[in-house]
Amino acid sequence: MPWIQIRINTSGELAESIGDHLSETGAVSVTFVDAKDTPVFEPLPGETRLWGDTDVIGLYDAITDMKSVVAQLQEQPELGPDFTHKVEALEDKDWEREWMDNFKPMRFGQRLWICPSWHEAPEPDAVNVLLDPGLAFGTGTHPTTALCLQWLDGLDLSDKQVVDFGCGSGILAVAALKLGAQHCTGIDIDPQALTASRDNAGRNGIEESRLDLYLPNDQPDNLQADVLVANILAGPLRELAPLIAGLVKPGGRLALSGLLKEQNDELRKIYSQWFELDDTAVMEDWCRISGTRR
């Protein structure tokens, strides 16, 4: 089905209301794109994080009268009669098909593959996690997730108790369980993440009893992990450091991800109070700090 899109460059403050106007004029989807291509992390639940120099893109059915759409938008106070915009016809392709084609199985480390459910596993005997893009963060394509998956792949997880702190889609929890962990506890501030993790575990044939999911503070008081992986931002990693360290058994392993290169030194200093740290691993702008609890 052919489509037509309008692209409006604006500031972060105005982007959301302009997006609403695009929906009001019949856009079937509205996307916010960082016009400067700066790294952007996922918003917290209930938060809409927009950034300076934002492109707002509205997608319309090709039969839409775009002159009328533009005329309606010109009446909005945030835009006015001379607002800058670009209207583009999109090639007639099967967009859903194309998106699916672009999401391919990916290997992490030696044994672990993340495969979309519509793709055949390239190595049926490998450790294959079936995962489709969804609402909660975590399909493996983000470097912060990739760094954690590689780390988990390199561990012997047999019979281990794992904590996935900030579980999102549950990708790391499911990967750990498929790599042989006995049990995993997933924790997330977003209830939607807990639902997604439960669904993804089910889709991967994980028995319910092997995965417990909690909102922060609801987890059992005596929770102790052999392995803890936390892919959250530097801010929570800093603020929650004593709590996170306290969840790891002496001799247990820790990986922290979601921090940028410039945040590495500060986070290493904090966690070296409790952990013997390995060298930091780096992927693009992102770092992973790992270590062993003293």
Ligand SMILES: C[S@@+](CC[C@H](N)C(=O)[O-])C[C@H]1O[C@@H](n2cnc3c(N)ncnc32)[C@H](O)[C@@H]1O
């Ligand atoms: C970057 S995503 C990681 C998802 C997944 N673990 C992965 O590696 O792809 C971070 C997740 O941490 C959650 N989160 C952020 N702050 C948190 C906090 N203070 N406590 C628990 N979860 C938190 C977010 O809701 C989000 O689902």
